[in-house]
Amino acid sequence: MYVDGTSFGPLFTGPQNWGLLFKPWMMCHNGKMQSPIDITPDRLLFDPNMRPIYVDRISVMSEMVNTGQMPRIRIGNSLNKPSANLTGGPLHGYKYRIQRIDIHVGRGDINGSEHTIDGRRFPIEIQLLAYNIDLYNDFTSASHSPHGIAAISVLVDYGDKTNEELLKLTMASAGIMYKGQRVELIELEPWRLLPYTRNIVSYEGSMTSPGCHETVTWIIINQPIHITSEDVSETVETKIKLSNVEDQKKSVDKLQMAKWGTIMQTTNKSEEPQFLAPNRRAVQELRSRLIRTNIRHLIKEKNECKIALPKVTYRSNNKQSSESRHEMPQVYSKKADDNNLIFL
Structure with a gap:
């Protein structure tokens, strides 16, 4: 795990030391635009021109891997099975391709989200990380470069x-x-994995793992998705394909414990157990950064300063659409969903 000073692998001793022990990670210690952050409603700046986020409405090739620091989903990309792209929102007209999905989880009474909302931490945070395909050839190049990475944070x-x-x-x-x-x-x-709301907040920040490059446009969705406690801890029947040193793509059928908090940092049962969770970086200082939002009702209107908003129309969600992009629609059941909004 790497939370609040605990271990990060065998050589490093936690996020507070990342930039001190390894020169390529200096930004983790010296950076002024680091992530994650605590997002408080009183720091939000309303941006009437911020559009919804669009995500390609397709299935992708992928695998989930235990990296020793987190569960990570690696997205493949080929002519026959391309990866999904992001557009819209605060992305300045650029197109970003989803490369991976990082999952930050808690264990027991400790919640796992990296971003906090007015001091509140959520059980899980899912981060969809994408790179700018208009400017860069690959994720690595983009992660070191301006406007390189877009990250969608979905709180669970x-x-x-x-x-x-x-x-x-x-x-x-x-x-x-x-x-x-x-x-x-x-x-x-x-x-x-995205909830059905168009409301977002956004700020400029960094990767939350070494070397903490400050090239990330963060987009936090203003509504969580949900998971039941039973699905977190209950025994479920699964059919999985393993791909490790001992078992190369060996198909197995068995009962498994589908419990995020029990994932190990160790490589096998014979080692002393070290749980991966909670695998979060500590909240970083906001400093002078702006946090923009398209959530209008959070901003108190003043008679002397009224903003003319553009008229916005939305696609209907009642019928299946043949369009290949997914817009998080604004229309939702107020009784069912307003109580679940992150920013009320």
């Missing part, structure tokens, strides 16, 4: 029903209990 809270796409990942997590294990994911649809 407990609820009565688990998000269907998150349920796929939860079941698959049974196959990555130890570092180095990996599971092939069939027909993953990243856009289904």
